[in-house]
Amino acid sequence: SQQGEEDPQALSIQEGENATMNCSYKTSINNLQWYRQNSGRGLVHLILIRSNEREKHSGRLRVTLDTSKKSSSLLITASRAADTASYFCATDAFNDYKLSFGAGTTVTVRA
Amino acid sequence: GAGVSQSPSNKVTEKGKDVELRCDPISGHTALYWYRQSLGQGLEFLIYFQGNSAPDKSGLPSDRFSAERTGGSVSTLTIQRTQQEDSAVYLCASRAGTSGTTGELFFGEGSRLTVL
Numbered sequence A: 001s002q003q004g005e006e007d008p009q010a011l012s013i014q015e016g017e018n019a020t021m022n023c024s025y026k027t028s029i030n031n032l033q034w035y036r037q038n039s040g041r042g043l044v045h046l047i048l049i050r051s052n053e054r055e056k057h058s059g060r061l062r063v064t065l066d067t068s069k070k071s072s073s074l075l076i077t078a079s080r081a082a083d084t085a086s087y088f089c090a091t092d093a094f095n096d097y098k099l100s101f102g103a104g105t106t107v108t109v110r111a
Numbered sequence B: 001g002a003g004v005s006q007s008p009s010n011k012v013t014e015k016g017k018d019v020e021l022r023c024d025p026i027s028g029h030t031a032l033y034w035y036r037q038s039l040g041q042g043l044e045f046l047i048y049f050q051g052n053s054a055p056d057k058s059g060l061p062s063d064r065f066s067a068e069r070t071g072g073s074v075s076t077l078t079i080q081r082t083q084q085e086d087s088a089v090y091l092c093a094s095r096a097g098t099s100g101t102t103g104e105l106f107f108g109e110g111s112r113l114t115v116l
Helices: none
Strands: A005-007 A010-014 A019-024 A031-037 A043-050 A055-058 A061-066 A071-076 A085-093 A096-101 A105-110 B005-007 B010-013 B019-024 B031-037 B043-050 B065-069 B075-079 B088-095 B111-115
Touching: A005 A085, A010 A019, A019 A105, A031 A061, A031 A071, A043 A055, A043 A061, A043 A071, A071 A085, A096 B031, A096 B043, B005 B088, B010 B019, B019 B088, B019 B111, B031 B075, B043 B065, B043 B075, B075 B088
Parallel strands: A010 A105, B010 B111
Antiparallel strands: A005 A019, A019 A071, A031 A043, A031 A085, A055 A061, A061 A071, A085 A096, A085 A105, B005 B019, B019 B075, B031 B043, B031 B088, B065 B075, B088 B111
């Protein structure tokens, strides 16, 4: 079963704008990760945030985690055409090392 | 190798035939995962191997699906008597670290299976 649910399902923005997507999950987690998938390719890891962390940055990416609301957000600042992809959140629970993925948010960045 | 390698990249088969999908993880990675991704969908967990421990097979959808990992390295996912609903991209991923740790998964490019 899928643990994470991303919102929105699809997002279309202009180059240079920010893109924000959210992930909600159901059970307590150990870590939450975000991955990117370009069309027809494998997934690429973007960032990992631990359950005791609230915010993390990596380049143009900012991830927040609110364990009380069981939700996370991914912000991509100053988007580029190359950011066009599907973005997935993935969670793992304590003592359970399989990652559960959501259905993803498809982001289209218009030039 | 430099990354996770999967073969074949594309496989078209007839309903009822058996298929084998291969995954060669990053050298030294002890954890290996198989996921299935149907068109436009998220990833569905199939099976997880960690070192010499018994695999977690809880995601295999039916007894037509099986997987093995030989010598703690290469893994083969076998689907017997394929059905049209088995059509999907099968993704393999590996991870460094021992049981008790979590972290980044490195994915292969996937094997696209089409069952006619």
